[in-house]
Amino acid sequence: MNATILHHDGPGLPEITLAEGLESPAALAPESEHPDDRISLIEDGRTIACASLWWTEAPPLEGERVGCIGGFAARDGKATAILLEAAEQRLREAGCTLAIGPMNGNTWRRHRYVIESSARGPFLLEPRNPVNYPGWWRASGYRELSRYSSSAMPLDGSSVVAPALKARLERSGLIIRPLHADRYDDELRAIHAISLRSFANNFLYTPLEEEGFLDAYRKVKDRVDPDLVRIAEKDSKPCGFVFAIADLEAAARGEKPALIVKTLAVDPESRCAGLGSLLVDEVHRLGREKGFTEAIHALQHETNTSLKITGRHQGTPIRRYALFSKSL
Template sequence: MNHSDIRFYPSSDIPPLPLLEGLPSPDELAPMSEMPDGRIFLLNAQGQAVAHTALWWNHTPCLEGNEVGAIGGFAALGEIEAVALLEAAVKELQAQGVQKVVGPMNGNTWRRYRYIAESTGRGPFLLEPRNPASYPEWWRAAGFHEIAAYSSSTILLDGQPTVADALKKRLLKSGLTIRPIDLNRYEEELRAIYTICLKSFASNFLYTPLSEEGFLGAYRKLKDRIDAELVKIVERDGVACGFVFAIADLEAAARGEKPALIIKTLAVDPEARCPGLGSVLVDEVQMLGYQKGFSTALHVLQFDDNNVRRITTRHHGETFRRYSLFAR
């Protein structure tokens, strides 16, 4: 392939391009609503796209004090095409002044990012990222290295607490109350959860704040799928300061399997000064899940070095999937 096979387009000026059979469409992997700054296509001799990806260099996360360039919405039909496409993507981002390139990431970590790198073969769970098994090796062949690792684990539920009762009593005596989400005030409840997320995740790797509307839009889709008792909100003096969001693995149920309970999101406002609250919330929702018939919980998509991961270790979690985020 030669350089003339590469086509770069600003996202506002992409002509209709035919795709070779088997290649997902760009909008399927990186919709225009996610505002990529540009897209790159690799074309064959017949003018058909055999690989494509989206690029972000504006409003991206910072790494070591500098904004990164992000490559996401990636698809390729072979390693040669993948390497050529990624080389072109890096060069375009460098031309935009980017020093560090990260991917796969659709602009930021609130959207689709990272690849499954290792798996025991367990079926995919609700809201899990997907990728062909060859993709991580193709990125490595293009000179990328792992910059962050994540994992998902299974927890066997037995209905027994794993934190001392004294810890929960101490937290409740400090003025905290724990209650289920009120679906009749779902929008209002989501706004309170959003505020907690902004504070709790601010120090996370590659963090960028998400607009309130972007957050609400993502969680609105889940309203009809959730059991209110499995979403716990913590308040002090009427102000929300923590929550755990758990949901049944409806994708497993659709396959005819017994669903696990997914511990999707756990967050505590660091300003609330409630050490141990995260452990109490996970313990409480897992015991309730057991009472509702769940025998397994999934602690999912955890950064390998954070407090939530330590809670998983305390529950003797067994890793069934590992994920990688790459950089160059």
């Protein structure tokens, strides 16, 4: 292959001609995500593979200095191998000891590949990728670092929370209410604060600044049904939430949308054992009342305790995902 590697680590993106079928680097990793470097593989004046690299603010991992490879696209396996080798060399030069990908710098952004799938179409907010990408990365020496799954279950009116547990939580002063749309930003700030405390020990977790969190959720404000965002309060202080949204992509395909349970978080300092299950029960009940017949518990890490809740609701995996790594 007569191809050339180009680096671009300055502001703005150079004008490039893409090989047919490749997504643009600006779409794969926008400038707002501040990659430390971008690399492209050029053949006959066309980009046949590209990626963006992050190391300055990459996630922590004990014993390693992590570099992230994201914003990836490639024409074929050979181009993938050449590009990833160049990316690895650049990360070594930056002092990294482990390459992780696909990941656009942190887990708040685009990351993971679909590695197993049912015939069901992609759902809203789900990662997606050409089916060959995981195999091309494996052929370049990458191995699975962590796994995730999404599961579907019927909304049949069943509850997994015992009445005694619900009564105990209510006696403790707990209430569960919908998101107040007229105070959207304030509600997001409360949700952000709970997320920081709840996710602090998650794998590869990095805190997201409040303004970045607000910007991300402001973009979906028009799609959010406030009834399907349930916020738990104890002594008037928010201590947990569940964020659910209709699968608008399925609706656009003319299919009956599922209720996507995207995020569940409980403040570990709240001492409300069972609150996560109660929040999920509550949003399932409301979803059923609104005409949903199915829920999807989305993008759960293989060690996430919320998988126990999914199991109690008889969830069936519809997709599996993986994050890959390679020692440098």
